[in-house]
Amino acid sequence: MQSRSPKITIKMGGKRPDMTPPAVKSIDETPEKDQSAPHQGPSALSNNDRKETDENALDGSSSEYSSDDEDKNKQMVVYDHSLNGSGVIKAVKNPKSNKPRSASKKPPEVGAFTVQCANCLKWRLIPDQEKYEVIREHITDQPFLCETTRQWNRVVSCDDPTDIEQDGTRIWAIDKPDIARPPPGWKRILRLRNEGSSKFADVYYTSPTGAKLRSLPDVFRYFESHPEHSQGLGPGQFSFQIPRPLEKSYVKKRPAQMAAPKTPETLEPSPVEPLAWAGPAENLNLQLAEPLSWAGPVEDKDGMPAYLKTPEFDFENQAAKKAKRDEVNHL
């Protein structure tokens, strides 16, 4: 299909931006999901990516996430923004990267990190994951600004053009704000899944001893078996929250639940009646076919660019969660 070129813009939620933590959101640009062609045309895009990277002074300090790979056709970008829109992005490699050595499709990888300036709303690439994590950790209390890039000796102002545009070559996703940066010796790994999976991504932590932990209970169990590595650590330092793809169709919808057999008000046992399920099952199929209807352009009433809707962000809940985390961390 023709590739759309959504512009990313942040649309303020209807809510008043008092004390509001940063909203996180993302864009996902996967123009088509051609089921048969794992890789295509977009090889040119990798040039774009590289050019962009160069232009944006990611040069020297750019990390292992920079564009070494030739098959970076698409990227996923994650960002969040606060009241006036400060956001964080991540970019990801093409989900359909065609590494010759494996027939199995490798999931996309994070390819870059970007944050949106709270003032000018332009995107600024972040040189490496560590810096990104620091920014994300405090994005609510310390909105990101163009001047923040001076931390890594980059001089850029709100007058300068954006580092990165939504040009249809990337997949955008929404990251969560205020995720604690991993404790020293620990790493927080975000693994994206392939398009069509039941989930968008998985988060896991690697411990100082190399253990891979997939959940908080995992972390607790690790603490028990490795008390020497649990000193001063609490659950607040770990977050298994995953970003969300802007394009919801990236993730396969869970089939609608079979209508639970109505429990009659009476306590009379009701006979099992399998045939009665036929109806719901058909509906289920219809729903699965539905996602294609996303393809059409989406006009936004507020004059915002099409294709981009600011996902709703639960400010209050985020604030509550953060408070809870802080509280936990004090224990």
Add this chain to the structure above:
DNA sequence: GCCACCGGTGGC
């Protein structure tokens, strides 16, 4: 056998 990746489910 290991592990990266994916699916499913229960709880909210």
Add this chain to the structure above:
DNA sequence: GCCACCGGTGGC
């Protein structure tokens, strides 16, 4: 619907 958690498994 979202999320946390964990089981299953195919590919190595």
